[in-house]
Amino acid sequence: MRSIAVMNQKGGCGKTTTTVSLAGCLAAEGHRVLVVDMDPQAHATLGLGIDPEEIDQNLYEVLSEDADGAAPIEDIVLQPAENLDVAPSGVILSALEQKLAAEAASGRTERLSAALDRLEADYAFVLIDCPPNVGVLTFNALRAAQEVIIPLETSYYAMHGVGKLLETISLLEDRLGHQLSVKLLPTLFDGRTRFAKRALAEIRETYKDLVFDTVIxxxxxxxxxxxxxxxxxxxxxxCYGFVDYMSLALEILFDREEEVEEEIGPVEDLDSGDVALAGEKGVVFTFKSPAARDVRLAGDFNDWVPDKNVETRLGPDGTWEKTIRLGPGVYQYRYFVDGEWRSDPSNPRRVAGPAGGVNSVLIIS
Ligand SMILES: Nc1ncnc2c1ncn2[C@@H]1O[C@H](COP(=O)(O)OP(=O)(O)O)[C@@H](O)[C@H]1O
Ligand SMILES: [Mg+2]
Known part of the structure; x- marks a missing residue:
């Protein structure tokens, strides 16, 4: 189980949008995801179609008492969509913030991590949406997380406060007793403005590897x-919103690249080919293999039915050209070569497929 806190003390930078959209994309990839809504404003709960005023129980019941007195988190979890659960919030969580802040008990920042321990085997990902401040609730989130995503609005003041926030997190690491892997996510990017472009360039220059490749x-x-x-x-x-968050989801899944490498072996063992964009007519995938008798293309774009909706041309040198019409989107695909599945040797973007094996990834935006 990977647990990721989405935090930034600034409001309106895209925390909740990132939590809910990323959760949806990971769930769409077949991973079991739990969203934990730690913000008393309950925007993530609302964003998943649940009215916080209509439900009897929320995270307050789980976090207000220590482990002996609290409700188990399973009792409050709801399932708004396939593979996607939520531990809902409610306005009463602001009272919890005050209650816990007043308590001297040392365990008050460990409530969430203790509650989530019980779920270790149930989810592949836990995404925690934080409130726009660094109080006891955020502290609980960081304690429970191994990874942190900081959404940064790519506006004129994008960088303002980031240094301070990273400093705060590294100070907290000492008190938390574990390291956090922190990454910055540029959000609300408007490519038409010079400000936004400059802000993005500045973020990348300053924070380099800390910044996701994906921009929202x-x-x-x-x-x-x-x-x-x-x-x-x-x-x-x-839409772009889906494409961008799916590409973030895949970037997060790519983290496990070594495992993928192990499964398919070094790229040189395979024949070469490449993927090119061919505008109007469609996307042309080429796979060069003079030895192959039968090469087909399958992906989520044709329901994984080999060669469905695909036009094939075989060149004299054994180059298979596969053409298919595709709109903007993030697609996973594989070749089916003489009855065996293989990922595209010429495409470095690969991801462990939800049903096992390794898929190649194509992003068209
Ligand atoms: N990429 C985006 N494009 C357009 N609107 C966005 C985008 N990201 C967030 N928003 C909108 O901006 C507002 C603030 O985003 P939100 O995710 O709620 O931020 P936070 O949780 O950090 O306060 C919301 O109305 C949300 O719908
Ligand atoms: Mg929010």
Whole structure:
């Protein structure tokens, strides 16, 4: 189980949108995900279609007492979508913040991590949405997390406060007793403005490897998804909002690249080929293998049915050209070569497929 806290003391930088959208994309990839809503404003709960005023129990019941007196977290977890659960929040969590802050008990920052321990085997990912301050609730989140995502709005003041925040986190690491792997996520990017481009360049220059490759662009569909109470993966898989958050999900899954390498062996063992974009006519995938008798293309774009909707041309040198029409999106695919599945040797973007094996990834935006 990987647990990731999404934090930044600034409001409106995309924490909740990131939590809910990333959760939706990881769940769409077949991973079991739990969203933990630690913000008394309950925006993540609402964003998953649950009205916090309509439910009897929320995280307050789980966190207000120590382990002996508290409700088990399973009791309050709801399932808004397939593979996607939420431990909901409510306005009473602001009272919890005060209650815990007043307590001298040393265990008050360990409540969430203790509650989540019970779920270790149930989820692949736990995503924790933090409130816009660094109080006891955020502290509980960091204690329970191994990884932290800090969304940064790519505006004029993007960098303001980031240094301080990273400093705070590294101070907290000492008190938490464990290291956190921290990454920055540029959000709300508007490529039409010079400010945004400059802000992004500055973030990359200053924080280098700490910054995700993925940038989340401004996309009105993300706002609509929040209003309708569904993750973007449910609302619309053709919009930039989905493409960007899916590419973040895959970047997070790529973290396990060594395992992928092990499974398919070194790339040189395979024949070479490449993927090119061919505009109007469609996307052309080429796979060079004079030895192969039968090469087919399958992916989520054709329901993994080899060569469905695919046009094939075989060149004299054994180059198989596979053409398929694709709109913007993030796609996973493999070749089916003489009855065996293999990922694309010429495409370094690979991910462990939800049903085992290794898929190649193509992003069209
Ligand atoms: N990439 C985006 N494109 C368009 N609107 C966005 C995007 N990310 C967030 N928003 C909107 O901006 C507002 C603040 O985002 P939110 O995720 O709630 O931030 P936070 O949780 O940090 O306060 C919300 O109305 C949300 O719908
Ligand atoms: Mg929020």
């Amino acid at each position: 662009r401004q996309n009105v569909r993300l706002r609509e998804a929040a209003q309708r109470g569904v993750p973007i993966s449910t609302l619309d898989r053709r």
